[in-house]
Amino acid sequence: MEGSLAKESGFREILPENTMRTLVPQVEVPREVKPAPPRYRNEIAKYIIRRGSNCTLCGKCVQVCPYGVHVLKTGYKLFAAPHLNVCVGPSCRKTDHYCIDICPKKALKMVENPMLKAMGDYRWTPDMIMATWKMAETGESPSPEYGYEYETGASGGGFDRLRFKFPEKPPIELREDEIDIGIVLNRRDDGRPQVKIDVPWYGGGMSFGSVSNVVQLSKARAAVAFNTFTCTGEGGYMERMKPYDDHVITQIATGLFGVREETIQRVRIVEFKYAQGAKPGLGGHLLADKVTHAVAKMRETVLGISLFSPFPFHSVYSIEDHQKHMDWIKHVNRRTLISTKVSTPNDVDMVAVGSYSAGTHIVHLDGGYGGTGAAPDIAKKNIAMPIEYGIVKVHRFLEQEGIRDKVTLIVSGGLRTPHDIAKAIALGADGVVVGTSELVALGCIRCSRCESGRGCPRGIATTDAELAQGVDLEWGTQRIINLYSAWRKELIALLKRFGMRSINELRGRTDLLMHLDYTNDVETDT
Amino acid sequence: MPKKYHIETKKVAPRLPKIGKFGIVDWHEDCARCHNCVKKACVYDRYRQEMEYIKDLDEFNAMFFECMGCFSCVQKCTKGLLALTVNPEYERMGNGYFTPDIILTTWNQAETAGIPVSGAGYRGKFTGTGFDSMWTDMSEIVRPTRDxxxxxxxxxxxxxxxxxxxxxxxxxxxxxxxxxxxxxxxxxxxxxxxxxxxxxxxxxxxxxxxxxxxxxxxxxxxxxxxxxxxxxxxxxxxxxxxxxxxxxxxxxxxxxxxxxxxxxxxxxxxxxxxxxxxxxxxxxxxxxxxxxxxxxxxxxxxxxxxxxxxxxxxxxxxxxxxxxxxxxxxxxxxxxxxxxxxxxxxxxxxxxxxxxxxxxxxxxxxxxxxxxxxxxxxxxxxxxxxxxxxxxxxxxxxxxxxxxxxxxxxxxxxxxxxxxxxxxxxxxxxxxxxxxxxxxxxxxxxxxxxxxxxxxxxxxxxxxxxxxx
The missing domain is CATH 3.20.20.70 (Aldolase class I)
Known part of the structure; x- marks a missing residue:
C-alpha cells in the first residue's frame, strides 16, 4: 500500500472527542501477486482431451506438452486425470507440440467441453467465468491462445455491443508507470477529507448474511492492498472488519440492521442505500435459512426469521428529508464522505442532481442487471433501466446543470470485466462498484442458488459454518488481489493505447466508443 | 378498511418427477471406489433423494431431478468421473415462446404459491422481443407508501x-x-x-x-x-x-x-x-x-x-x-x-x-x-x-x-x-x-x-x- 490515506487525511486526529469508536490498529496487506490455484480438484476447462483405448502409454504427449496437461506418474500404468484447465485447445495446432497430431497412435481427441453448456448464462458466459478464474489464479489476463472470449458477454446489448475505437498507434507513447487509474471520491471542496483510491472501482455491499465473513474479510483485505474500499452491506459491522476500517464503507439501508453510531464513526465513507438495482423499490431480502445465530445477533433480530428491509426509508420522502439524513451522519462522523446509492428509474437524472444538492459526495447508480443476493425474479429483469442507459442519462444531466465536476459518479449493476469498467467510464462514470466478479474469483459458478437452504454450495454466499469453510481467508484474499491486479493491468494497457495519462481523461469520451448495432456516424462532442 | 384480498394456498407436491434443467452423467465403470464419494456431500441431498426415488420406481423415467447445477460434485470427484449437462428432456419442453424456463418456474409457483426468488443477478438477454422489450419503472422521487x-x-x-x-x-x-x-x-x-x-x-x-x-x-x-x-x-x-x-x-x-x-x-x-x-x-x-x-x-x-x-x-x-x-x-x-x-x-x-x-x-x-x-x-x-x-x-x-x-x-x-x-x-x-x-x-x-x-x-x-x- 502506498502510504496510509488515513494518516494523510488526518482522519484520526480530528475525530470528535466524544467518539464512541474504539481505535484498532489497521492491517496492511501487500499488493503482491502470488499464484492462487483453484480450490477444486477438477477445474472446468474449455476443452477436454479424450484418450482412446489404443493409447500405448508411450508418454510422447507428456514430453511435448509445455503446459503439463498430461500426467503419467512414474510407476503407474494409467494416466492420471489430465490438467485440462491449462490446455490451450485448438490454438496449439499451429505449434510443434500439438499432442493430438503428435500422438503416434492417434489415440487423443480434443473436443469443446460439453459441460460448458450447463455453465454460466448470457451475461456471464462460460468463457468469462473461466477467464475470471484464470485472472484470480495468476494475476494476469488469460493468454489469447486459450481462446477465451471474455471481454464481452452474450447478452446482445449494452456493454456487450459496445467496442472501443482504438487509434492505430497511441498519440503519445507512455510508460505504464506514467498512467494513473486512480480516482478521487470527494469533489465537493467542503472541508471534508479528499479520498483517492488507486483503482477506479471498489467492492459492493454484501452483508454478513448474504456472504460469509471470510468472503467479507477477503474483500476487505484486497481493498486494503489496492487502496480502495469494500462495503459492509446492510447487516452490521463485524468485529473482524475493524482492522480494515480505513477501507470499509458501512451502509445504512432501510432496515437499519446493525447500524450504530459507533460503526458510523469507524469509517471514511458511509453509504445510504435507497435502492438496489436487482430489486428496485423492494428493499433487501434475507431469507430465513440464512438468518443464523451469528447473523441474528449482529442484526439484532430473531434466529430463522426472514428479514425484509422496507422500501423506502420511511423517514425520507423528499430531497430535504434526504439532506437531514446526511446531516445526521455528517454530524456523527465529521470526517466521513457520503455516498448515496440509488437504482436507475426513468427519473434517475433528477435523483442524482437532487442528491448532490442535498450534500452527497458520491452518487452511486445501481443498474438492474447486477446484484449478488436474493431477489424476486420479476424484479431482477423487469424493474428500472440497465446501467448503460443510466450512466449516460445522469452524466449528461449533471453536465447540463454545471455540477458534473462537483460530484463523483459511481456505477454498478452488471459490470463484469475491466472492459466493462472502461466502457462505463467512457459513457460518463467516474468509477464503478463491482461485486459478482469478486465472487466469481472465489469460485462462484453463478448457479443462482445464493438464497436457498444453507446458501451457496460453493461456500461463498452462505452463513453455514461448514460450507463457509470452502473459502480460506488467505486464499480468498489472494484470489481477489490477483483479479484486481489483472484488471489494473488491462486498464493501464487500454489507456496506453489511447495515450491517456489518467483514467479521468476517459470519462465521458463516448467518441471513443462504437456500438455494433448502429451506423456510428454521429459527430459527438468530447 | 375493507378486508384485504387474500388467496388461501397450500403446497401441492408434483405428481411426477420434475424435469430439471441439469443432470449429472455418471461414469460408474471407472469409479475407484475411493469411498470419498462427493455425492454424499451434495448440499442439496439430491443423490440420496434420487436413490429413494429409484427404490420405488414405478415407471421408466430420467435420472434427472433437481440438480441445482452447482458443479460441486463434478469438481470434487476424486477421479473426475462426473459430468454435468443440460437435460435434453428439459430442452425439449415447450415451444419458442413457452420456454423450458417459463415452464419450470410455472411448476414451482404452482407447487408453492411462492414468488420465484433467486440469487446472482439477472442472467438473461439485455432485451428481447415481445414483453422482453420493455421494463417497468419505479421511482426514487414519487415515494410509494407501501412495503x-x-x-x-x-x-x-x-x-x-x-x-x-x-x-x-x-x-x-x-x-x-x-x-x-x-x-x-x-x-x-x-x-x-x-x-x-x-x-x-x-x-x-x-x-x-x-x-x-x-x-x-x-x-x-x-x-x-x-x-x-x-x-x-x-x-x-x-x-x-x-x-x-x-x-x-x-x-x-x-x-x-x-x-x-x-x-x-x-x-x-x-x-x-x-x-x-x-x-x-x-x-x-x-x-x-x-x-x-x-x-x-x-x-x-x-x-x-x-x-x-x-x-x-x-x-x-x-x-x-x-x-x-x-x-x-x-x-x-x-x-x-x-x-x-x-x-x-x-x-x-x-x-x-x-x-x-x-x-x-x-x-x-x-x-x-x-x-x-x-x-x-x-x-x-x-x-x-x-x-x-x-x-x-x-x-x-x-x-x-x-x-x-x-x-x-x-x-x-x-x-x-x-x-x-x-x-x-x-x-x-x-x-x-x-x-x-x-x-x-x-x-x-x-x-x-x-x-x-x-x-x-x-x-x-x-x-x-x-x-x-
Whole structure:
C-alpha cells in the first residue's frame, strides 16, 4: 500500500472527542501477486482431451506438452486425470507440440467441453467465468491462445455491443508507470477529507448474511492492498472488519440492521442505500435459512426469521428529508464522505442532481442487471433501466446543470470485466462498484442458488459454518488481489493505447466508443 | 378498511418427477471406489433423494431431478468421473415462446404459491422481443407508501368490468346519470377458454372451483356448460358463458343470474347484445375480437359504439397477431388500441380484456401497462398441472403428464397457487412502481421503459441510426 490515506487525511486526529469508536490498529496487506490455484480438484476447462483405448502409454504427449496437461506418474500404468484447465485447445495446432497430431497412435481427441453448456448464462458466459478464474489464479489476463472470449458477454446489448475505437498507434507513447487509474471520491471542496483510491472501482455491499465473513474479510483485505474500499452491506459491522476500517464503507439501508453510531464513526465513507438495482423499490431480502445465530445477533433480530428491509426509508420522502439524513451522519462522523446509492428509474437524472444538492459526495447508480443476493425474479429483469442507459442519462444531466465536476459518479449493476469498467467510464462514470466478479474469483459458478437452504454450495454466499469453510481467508484474499491486479493491468494497457495519462481523461469520451448495432456516424462532442 | 384480498394456498407436491434443467452423467465403470464419494456431500441431498426415488420406481423415467447445477460434485470427484449437462428432456419442453424456463418456474409457483426468488443477478438477454422489450419503472422521487407484499399498507388489485359513463350529472343533488352495470373482480385476471385442442372436459369443474376460490371468473363455451358440474348454478357469478356466432342464447334463467357474458364478434354483434340486454339489462356483455389483420381497427370501431361495454382482444397463444405473415405482438396491438381510444377520449368508457401470450406474472403487469384492464389466461394454468407443452394431446397422442388422471384437490390447488403467486408478483411490481391500484396501472406507460424509445434517447444520440433490429 502506498502510504496510509488515513494518516494523510488526518482522519484520526480530528475525530470528535466524544467518539464512541474504539481505535484498532489497521492491517496492511501487500499488493503482491502470488499464484492462487483453484480450490477444486477438477477445474472446468474449455476443452477436454479424450484418450482412446489404443493409447500405448508411450508418454510422447507428456514430453511435448509445455503446459503439463498430461500426467503419467512414474510407476503407474494409467494416466492420471489430465490438467485440462491449462490446455490451450485448438490454438496449439499451429505449434510443434500439438499432442493430438503428435500422438503416434492417434489415440487423443480434443473436443469443446460439453459441460460448458450447463455453465454460466448470457451475461456471464462460460468463457468469462473461466477467464475470471484464470485472472484470480495468476494475476494476469488469460493468454489469447486459450481462446477465451471474455471481454464481452452474450447478452446482445449494452456493454456487450459496445467496442472501443482504438487509434492505430497511441498519440503519445507512455510508460505504464506514467498512467494513473486512480480516482478521487470527494469533489465537493467542503472541508471534508479528499479520498483517492488507486483503482477506479471498489467492492459492493454484501452483508454478513448474504456472504460469509471470510468472503467479507477477503474483500476487505484486497481493498486494503489496492487502496480502495469494500462495503459492509446492510447487516452490521463485524468485529473482524475493524482492522480494515480505513477501507470499509458501512451502509445504512432501510432496515437499519446493525447500524450504530459507533460503526458510523469507524469509517471514511458511509453509504445510504435507497435502492438496489436487482430489486428496485423492494428493499433487501434475507431469507430465513440464512438468518443464523451469528447473523441474528449482529442484526439484532430473531434466529430463522426472514428479514425484509422496507422500501423506502420511511423517514425520507423528499430531497430535504434526504439532506437531514446526511446531516445526521455528517454530524456523527465529521470526517466521513457520503455516498448515496440509488437504482436507475426513468427519473434517475433528477435523483442524482437532487442528491448532490442535498450534500452527497458520491452518487452511486445501481443498474438492474447486477446484484449478488436474493431477489424476486420479476424484479431482477423487469424493474428500472440497465446501467448503460443510466450512466449516460445522469452524466449528461449533471453536465447540463454545471455540477458534473462537483460530484463523483459511481456505477454498478452488471459490470463484469475491466472492459466493462472502461466502457462505463467512457459513457460518463467516474468509477464503478463491482461485486459478482469478486465472487466469481472465489469460485462462484453463478448457479443462482445464493438464497436457498444453507446458501451457496460453493461456500461463498452462505452463513453455514461448514460450507463457509470452502473459502480460506488467505486464499480468498489472494484470489481477489490477483483479479484486481489483472484488471489494473488491462486498464493501464487500454489507456496506453489511447495515450491517456489518467483514467479521468476517459470519462465521458463516448467518441471513443462504437456500438455494433448502429451506423456510428454521429459527430459527438468530447 | 375493507378486508384485504387474500388467496388461501397450500403446497401441492408434483405428481411426477420434475424435469430439471441439469443432470449429472455418471461414469460408474471407472469409479475407484475411493469411498470419498462427493455425492454424499451434495448440499442439496439430491443423490440420496434420487436413490429413494429409484427404490420405488414405478415407471421408466430420467435420472434427472433437481440438480441445482452447482458443479460441486463434478469438481470434487476424486477421479473426475462426473459430468454435468443440460437435460435434453428439459430442452425439449415447450415451444419458442413457452420456454423450458417459463415452464419450470410455472411448476414451482404452482407447487408453492411462492414468488420465484433467486440469487446472482439477472442472467438473461439485455432485451428481447415481445414483453422482453420493455421494463417497468419505479421511482426514487414519487415515494410509494407501501412495503410490498410484506407490508402494512394495502395495494388494491381490484378492477371493474363494464362500461363507465363519461361524466355524471346531478339534479337536485341527486345522481341523474343511469349507472351501467359493472362486474368487480379482486384481481385483474380471469380464466380464458382453452384452445380447442387443449380442452379437457374433466378440468372444467376444477377451473370453476379455482375461479370461485380466487374470486375471479372463467370463460366457458355455453355448449360446455354441462361439464361444469352440479355446482354450476351456485357459481354463476364466477362464470362467463361464451356464445359463438351461431350458439343459441342460454336460458333466460341463466342470463338473469349471470354477471358477465361473452359473445363472438360478427356482423350481428349489436343485435346479439340487444337480445341479451332485453332479457337482463344488468348483464355485462363482452365482445370477443380476434386480433387478426382487422382486429385492432375492429376493436377501436366497436369501442366507439355506445352499446359496447367490454372488448376482449385475443391473439394466438404465443401473443402473435393471428394469420399475419409478420405478426404484431399483443402488447403492441393493445397499446395501439388503448392509445387510439385515449386520443378519442373514450378509453374509460369501455373495458379491455386481453389474452394470448401472457405466460408469466410480469406479462400480466406489462400488458396492463400497455392498456388492458384485465388479462385472461389459459395455457399457464395447464402448465401448472405439470403439462410440458409437448402438444401430444393436440395431435391425439397420450399425455406424458397424465393430465387426465389428476384429482380435483391437486388440480384446484396447483392452479390456485399459480394465480396467488401471480397476484403477489403483481403487487411486488406495483409496489416498486408506487402504484396502489391496479386500475391506475392500466395504460400507465409513464411507469414503463420501452427498449426502442430509450435506445434512441440514449444510444441513438451517440451512435447514429440503429441498424440491427
Amino acid at each position: 410490498g407484499i410484506h407490508g402494512r399498507e394495502y395495494i388494491s388489485t381490484s378492477v371493474d368490468i363494464g362500461r363507465k359513463p363519461k361524466l355524471l350529472s346531478f339534479e337536485d343533488n341527486r345522481l341523474a346519470t343511469a349507472l351501467p352495470p359493472l362486474v368487480d373482480l379482486p384481481a385483474p385476471i380471469i380464466i380464458d377458454i382453452f384452445p380447442e385442442k387443449y380442452q379437457f372436459s374433466h378440468l372444467m369443474p376444477m377451473l370453476l372451483a379455482v375461479a370461485v376460490k380466487t374470486g375471479t371468473m372463467m370463460i366457458v363455451g355455453w355448449e360446455q356448460n354441462g361439464l361444469l358440474g352440479a355446482d354450476k348454478e351456485k357459481h354463476l357469478s364466477n362464470i362467463i358463458f361464451y356464445l359463438g356466432k351461431d350458439t343459441p342464447l342460454p336460458t333466460p334463467e341463466i342470463l338473469k343470474k349471470s354477471r358477465l357474458i361473452e359473445i363472438a364478434d360478427n356482423n350481428k354483434t349489436e343485435q346479439r347484445i340487444k337480445e341479451i340486454k332485453a332479457v337482463n339489462p344488468e348483464l355485462v356483455v363482452a365482445v370477443r375480437v380476434e386480433l387478426d389483420s382487422h382486429g385492432k381497427e375492429r376493436s377501436i370501431e366497436l369501442a366507439r359504439n355506445p352499446i359496447i361495454e367490454v372488448i376482449h382482444i385475443v391473439s394466438d397463444m404465443n401473443g402473435n397477431q393471428i394469420g399475419a405473415e409478420k405478426p404484431e405482438f399483443i402488447k403492441d396491438m393493445t397499446r395501439h388500441i388503448h392509445t387510439s381510444l385515449v386520443k378519442s377520449g373514450i378509453r374509460d368508457e369501455v373495458t379491455i380484456i386481453a389474452s394470448g401470450g401472457i405466460a408469466l406474472a410480469e406479462h400480466m403487469a406489462k400488458e396492463i401497462i400497455c392498456g388492458a384492464d384485465v388479462i385472461a389466461i389459459n395455457m399457464p394454468l395447464l402448465l401448472a398441472l405439470e403439462c410440458r407443452f409437448c402438444a401430444n394431446c393436440r395431435d391425439g397422442f397420450a399425455c406424458p403428464a397424465k393430465i387426465e388422471n389428476i384429482t380435483a384437490q391437486y388440480g384446484i390447488g396447483r392452479m390456485t397457487n399459480l394465480i396467488a403467486a401471480w397476484h403477489d408478483q403483481l403487487i411486488e411490481v406495483m409496489g416498486a412502481m408506487g402504484i396502489r391500484e391496479a386500475r391506475r396501472l392500466r395504460g400507465e406507460t409513464g411507469r414503463a421503459l420501452f427498449f426502442d424509445d430509450i435506445e434512441e434517447e440514449i444510444f441513438g444520440r451517440l451512435f447514429g441510426k440503429r441498424i440491427r433490429v
